[in-house]
Amino acid sequence: MADELKRGLEGVLVAESELSHIDGDAGRLIYRGYTIEDLARNASYEEVLYLLWHGDLPTREELDSFSSSMAEERHLEAGAYDEIRELAEQDEEPMAALRTVVSSFSAYDPDSDVEDVTDEDVNARKGRRITAKIPTALAAFNRLRNGEEPVEPREDLGHAANFLYMLNDEEPDEVLAETFDMALVLHVDHGLNASTFSAMVTASTLAELHSAITSAVGTLSGSLHGGANANVMKMLKEVDDSDSDPTEWVKNALDEGRRVPGFGHRVYNVKDPRAKILGEKSEELGEAAGDTKWYEMSVAIEEYIGEEKGLAPNVDFYSASTYYQMGIPIDIYTPIFALSRVGGWIAHVLEQYDDNRLIRPRARYVGDEDNEWVDIDER
Numbered sequence: 001m002a003d004e005l006k007r008g009l010e011g012v013l014v015a016e017s018e019l020s021h022i023d024g025d026a027g028r029l030i031y032r033g034y035t036i037e038d039l040a041r042n043a044s045y046e047e048v049l050y051l052l053w054h055g056d057l058p059t060r061e062e063l064d065s066f067s068s069s070m071a072e073e074r075h076l077e078a079g080a081y082d083e084i085r086e087l088a089e090q091d092e093e094p095m096a097a098l099r100t101v102v103s104s105f106s107a108y109d110p111d112s113d114v115e116d117v118t119d120e121d122v123n124a125r126k127g128r129r130i131t132a133k134i135p136t137a138l139a140a141f142n143r144l145r146n147g148e149e150p151v152e153p154r155e156d157l158g159h160a161a162n163f164l165y166m167l168n169d170e171e172p173d174e175v176l177a178e179t180f181d182m183a184l185v186l187h188v189d190h191g192l193n194a195s196t197f198s199a200m201v202t203a204s205t206l207a208e209l210h211s212a213i214t215s216a217v218g219t220l221s222g223s224l225h226g227g228a229n230a231n232v233m234k235m236l237k238e239v240d241d242s243d244s245d246p247t248e249w250v251k252n253a254l255d256e257g258r259r260v261p262g263f264g265h266r267v268y269n270v271k272d273p274r275a276k277i278l279g280e281k282s283e284e285l286g287e288a289a290g291d292t293k294w295y296e297m298s299v300a301i302e303e304y305i306g307e308e309k310g311l312a313p314n315v316d317f318y319s320a321s322t323y324y325q326m327g328i329p330i331d332i333y334t335p336i337f338a339l340s341r342v343g344g345w346i347a348h349v350l351e352q353y354d355d356n357r358l359i360r361p362r363a364r365y366v367g368d369e370d371n372e373w374v375d376i377d378e379r
């Protein structure tokens with residue numbers, strides 16, 4: 001057995017996947033062979049979900065039927081609303097609230113007692129339900145913590161537009177709906193990122209889908225992963241409030257040994273292609289509002305860190321100013337990442353079930369050997 005230690009599993013191949021591929025030197029990302037640029041420009045979130053879950057792009061008829069079957073699952077049971085109300089009253093942190101709610105979805109899932117956790121038809125239904133209900137739960141949580149009543153989902157709106165409608169109790173205009181839909185497409189899958197791997201590890205024990213997705217939500221929340229998008233916006237606001245030059249501010253942060261959120265990546269050695277697309281969106285939104293301050297500040301930081309540290313922005317860097325300009329509260333940026341990424345988690349869990357082997361690496365033991373037992377009263 002090889003004894004080479006790979007800290008953080010860097011570069012280690014642990015599975016075969018047909019879902020997404022990252023060329024980290026070229027800055028290229030594909031889902032099932034389609035470039036992220038083509039998908040972002042042309043496909044809806046539902047269309048990409050279908051591609052990931054079913055293997056091919058849907059025909060118009062297939063997409064209509066798939067989208068309706070998702071929309072039908074958007075509602076939440078009364079018990080789920082009670083739980084969300086309680087979490088909002090306790091002022092729970094949004095990712096923790098989401099993790100709890102996603103876990104509890106299994107209590108209301110009509111397929112939860114099916115014994116074969118790998119059953120494809122059952123998992124297709126469970127996957128649709130989990131993905132369809134997360135936006136409803138997140139929008140309800142956000143409203144309840146602000147003292148507002150939840151807005152019931154509408155089945156006549158797309159996945160992205162319906163979320164914004166439930167969040168704001170107002171149908172979004174076309175620009176907002178399309179921008180949000182594109183952001184969901186950009187975030188849905190990304191190889192074996194930490195949260196996806198976490199879902200796969202859980203599934204590999206033959207735990208069922210809700211457990212795998214709950215593991216993944218917890219893993220996404222950390223500041224080295226999905227949690228970085230909210231930290232980027234907090235940083236931009238801190239820079240703005242300090243009235244200092246963005247590059248001066250970042251220089252100080254780096255001198256203090258701080259990590260700058262939204263920069264660096266385990267796989268990309270160049271700019272993340274998703275950051276390019278989101279950067280353009282951020283600029284467009286700023287221009288439409290007549291204020292490109294956030295975009296310009298971001299560009300100044302990107303240029304400085306590129307020159308000084310050779311680090312490029314990842315997906316979280318420009319999603320921050322994009323969401324901010326859409327009026328989305330900063331502390332739900334990471335739950336929104338989960339709202340999209342759940343589609344990728346499910347796709348990878350289905351692949352895992354399809355060709356399962358328990359995931360169980362080893363650690364090199366560096367602890368004591370041959371200690372003598374000492375009775376408790378003699379220690």
Ligand SMILES: CC(=O)SCCNC(=O)CCNC(=O)[C@H](O)C(C)(C)COP(=O)(O)OP(=O)(O)OC[C@H]1O[C@@H](n2cnc3c(N)ncnc32)[C@H](O)[C@@H]1OP(=O)(O)O
Nearest residue numbers: 223224225226228258259260261262263264265266314316
């Ligand atoms: C959706 C996503 O998950 S995208 C990633 C989101 N996370 C962030 O944006 C948080 C900031 N970024 C980081 O912390 C890292 O770049 C990670 C976690 C994304 C990747 O980490 P790793 O592949 O393990 O790289 P590692 O942590 O070894 O960093 C390599 C070097 O670059 C430096 N570095 C990496 N990212 C940053 C950063 N954002 N700011 C400052 N320095 C950084 C490290 O300090 C390290 O330098 P050293 O070798 O002198 O110690």
Ligand SMILES: O=C([O-])CC(=O)C(=O)O
Nearest residue numbers: 190192193194266314315
């Ligand atoms: O791939 C990764 O390690 C992190 C990332 O960009 C993502 O999950 O989208």
